[in-house]
Amino acid sequence: DVELSTSNAGAAMLPAVSTGELAIAVGNPLSVMTAADKGLDMKIVTGYSASKADGEDVNGVVVRKDSGIGGWEDLAGKTTSVNALRTQGDLTIMESAEMAGANPKDLKFSEMPFPDMEAQLDRGNVDAVWLPEPFLSRALGDKDNELLGYPNQEAIPGLPTMVTFTSGQFAEENPEVISKWKAAMAEVLPASDSDPDAARAMLPDFINMDAKVAEGLLMETWEAETPIEELAKLGDLAAKFEFLEKAPDMNNLIAK
Numbered sequence: 001d002v003e004l005s006t007s008n009a010g011a012a013m014l015p016a017v018s019t020g021e022l023a024i025a026v027g028n029p030l031s032v033m034t035a036a037d038k039g040l041d042m043k044i045v046t047g048y049s050a051s052k053a054d055g056e057d058v059n060g061v062v063v064r065k066d067s068g069i070g071g072w073e074d075l076a077g078k079t080t081s082v083n084a085l086r087t088q089g090d091l092t093i094m095e096s097a098e099m100a101g102a103n104p105k106d107l108k109f110s111e112m113p114f115p116d117m118e119a120q121l122d123r124g125n126v127d128a129v130w131l132p133e134p135f136l137s138r139a140l141g142d143k144d145n146e147l148l149g150y151p152n153q154e155a156i157p158g159l160p161t162m163v164t165f166t167s168g169q170f171a172e173e174n175p176e177v178i179s180k181w182k183a184a185m186a187e188v189l190p191a192s193d194s195d196p197d198a199a200r201a202m203l204p205d206f207i208n209m210d211a212k213v214a215e216g217l218l219m220e221t222w223e224a225e226t227p228i229e230e231l232a233k234l235g236d237l238a239a240k241f242e243f244l245e246k247a248p249d250m251n252n253l254i255a256k
Contacts, residue, residue: 011084014040017167023174024181029163030087030243033235036253037244041168043255045178046185047227049220053158057150058220059132061093062118062139065146067127072096072149076106078127081117085109086243088234089130092151092159094241099154104241121145134213156233161220163231171255178255185224193222226254 005022007013013025014035026048036042051057061080063069069078075097082089094104110126117129118139128148131139139145152159164185171178192199196219203214232250239247 017165020170023170024164024166026162026164028087029160029231029234030238032163032165033238033244033248036248043166043168043171044226044253045164045166045255046182046224047160048162048164049222050158050160050227051152052221054153056218057153058218059130059152060136060150061128061130061148062145063128063148064121065144069128069148072100073102075128076102079108079110080128080130081110081112081120081126082130083114085111091237091241091243092155093130095237096151096154133218155237156230158230160227160230166255189222189224
């Protein structure tokens with residue numbers, strides 16, 4: 001008895017969740033924090049996915065080998081493409097550059113769809129691109145490209161990439177639904193994480209992904225438990241760079 005709705009961006013789902021058009025959604029936690037920062041009564045219900053704390057990660061920054069960009073600090077004065085401004089991509093890259101000794105205010109960002117980034121990098125229209133899988137592996141398949149690094153691992157290892165969220169009103173009025181949702185996530189997400197091959201096998205039918213791409217796709221970490229510590233770090237970082245007016249009160253942001 002579940003009706004599914006899809007969206008290309010988590011931020012687009014926030015108004016629909018706020019008004020009750022959508023009951024529960026899956027999206028970027030920073031978008032949820034931004035909505036709460038602007039006064040919307042949003043609640044994170046569970047965790048969902050996270051980047052890898054070490055090793056190969058699910059998103060990274062790619063540059064041309066002849067770019068002269070050898071570290072995060074070299075992005076100062078350069079233009080990096082991200083899919084959306086003032087979200088996890090530019091936030092973690094700014095933090096990575098600052099940790100490497102650069103002034104994050106010297107970094108430049110442009111907004112661009114992921115499928116367009118590799119071509120624009122090749123043409124020299126941008127200096128670096130922030131890409132998730134499967135775009136990351138495809139870009140690194142070009143012998144003239146190289147990986148600069150994984151900004152999520154630099155900024156917040158194990159950074160939550162997606163959470164499930166609802167409105168405060170829906171959570172208050174539908175505690176049984178929220179309880180069942182949490183139980184469902186606690187069942188399916190660990191199952192997906194423990195058997196990534198089975199999860200990959202679903203992708204061609206479920207999201208029309210090419211079967212060969214799906215077979216070699218690096219999967220995120222899937223975890224239903226709400227990653228409060230990492231979310232708090234994300235909120236603090238977003239406040240530090242003024243993506244938010246202030247860091248969120250996690251007690252108010254997390255659905256009980």
